[in-house]
Amino acid sequence: MTPTEPELDFVDEVAASFEREGMPLITGRVIGWLLISDPPEQSAADLAAVLGVSRSSISTATRMLTPGGLVERVRRRGDRVELFRIAPDGWSRMLAARYARATEFRAVLEHGLDALTGAPAARRERLAHVHELYLFLEAELPALWERWEAGRAQQHDAGGDR
Numbered sequence: 001m002t003p004t005e006p007e008l009d010f011v012d013e014v015a016a017s018f019e020r021e022g023m024p025l026i027t028g029r030v031i032g033w034l035l036i037s038d039p040p041e042q043s044a045a046d047l048a049a050v051l052g053v054s055r056s057s058i059s060t061a062t063r064m065l066t067p068g069g070l071v072e073r074v075r076r077r078g079d080r081v082e083l084f085r086i087a088p089d090g091w092s093r094m095l096a097a098r099y100a101r102a103t104e105f106r107a108v109l110e111h112g113l114d115a116l117t118g119a120p121a122a123r124r125e126r127l128a129h130v131h132e133l134y135l136f137l138e139a140e141l142p143a144l145w146e147r148w149e150a151g152r153a154q155q156h157d158a159g160g161d162r
Contacts, residue, residue: 069093
């Protein structure tokens with residue numbers, strides 16, 4: 001499939017968004033293309049051709065994307081070619097992992113506050129504000145997640161999928 005200019009623009013927008021989060025540009029481009037590619041499963045050669053990059057760049061990007069579960073490797077029966085696609089629950093797994101890291105980081109922040117016990121309040125203030133934010137997120141994210149899952153289940157039960 002040869003992408004259109006608007007499709008490539010979308011791929012580049014996705015890549016730029018992920019690059020702002022510290023991800024390599026090509027990794028974001030792989031995500032962008034896998035979100036809209038037809039078929040949804042793409043070989044490394046397909047990805048390299050569409051994105052105009054080397055197969056080694058694709059290999060590096062997919063190695064970065066598969067452990068978190070956003071992208072998965074699949075094979076068709078009888079075919080030796082490895083394909084990549086956005087996992088059906090990939091975004092959910094990726095965000096769940098981020099939420100778990102928020103809890104872990106809140107614990108790190110608490111160790112920092114312990115380390116500053118007895119320090120002047122002005123010195124502890126920055127850390128205390130970040131700690132408050134992570135406490136808030138840790139308390140609120142489970143309810144948000146439950147609402148998301150309930151809405152998805154309701155949509156699935158109704159037979160709708162956008």
